[in-house]
Amino acid sequence: MSRPVARWQPARPTGITVWIDFWQxxxxxxxxxxxxxxxxxxxxxxxxxxxxxxxxxxPLTADATEExxxxxxxxxxxxxxxxxxILAVHCRFAARPDSGSLTAYPVPGSGIWTDLKSADGWTADxxxxxxxxxxxxxxxxSAETSGDS
Numbered sequence: 001m002s003r004p005v006a007r008w009q010p011a012r013p014t015g016i017t018v019w020i021d022f023w024q025x026x027x028x029x030x031x032x033x034x035x036x037x038x039x040x041x042x043x044x045x046x047x048x049x050x051x052x053x054x055x056x057x058x059p060l061t062a063d064a065t066e067e068x069x070x071x072x073x074x075x076x077x078x079x080x081x082x083x084x085x086i087l088a089v090h091c092r093f094a095a096r097p098d099s100g101s102l103t104a105y106p107v108p109g110s111g112i113w114t115d116l117k118s119a120d121g122w123t124a125d126x127x128x129x130x131x132x133x134x135x136x137x138x139x140x141x142s143a144e145t146s147g148d149s
Contacts, residue, residue: 025121033118081138
């Protein structure tokens with residue numbers, strides 16, 4: 001007698017880390033705090049620039065970015081979760097060496113992070129370190145498409 005073979009299915013994610021740009025939060029975001037249940041539209045990261053800024057010792061790296069202004073599939077529904085950690089991210093800016101340009105870019109490895117209890121998009125700069133945004137750890141995550149009911 002043969003036994004049925006169980007199909008392997010990936011485990012449902014229990015948590016993700018989301019990057020929120022300061023300007024997205026200031027424009028269209030809603031303040032949140034630890035324990036808040038949120039529903040955000042997420043998209044993939046174009047590259048891990050935030051990891052480059054924070055360096056290898058960062059406590060969190062981003063899995064996705066929160067988006068209010070397009071760049072997501074029309075079927076993308078909200079990702080829901082509970083806020084478990086909020087890090088404000090700051091870094092220094094400088095012209096790229098040998099670029100001949102005065103345009104300032106985030107300096108790799110200059111990032112610092114500060115644990116917060118709440119976020120409203122208006123975290124102050126810290127001297128030469130400018131506020132970039134938030135890394136937010138979500139738990140109890142679920143995602144849906146716009147066609148889900």
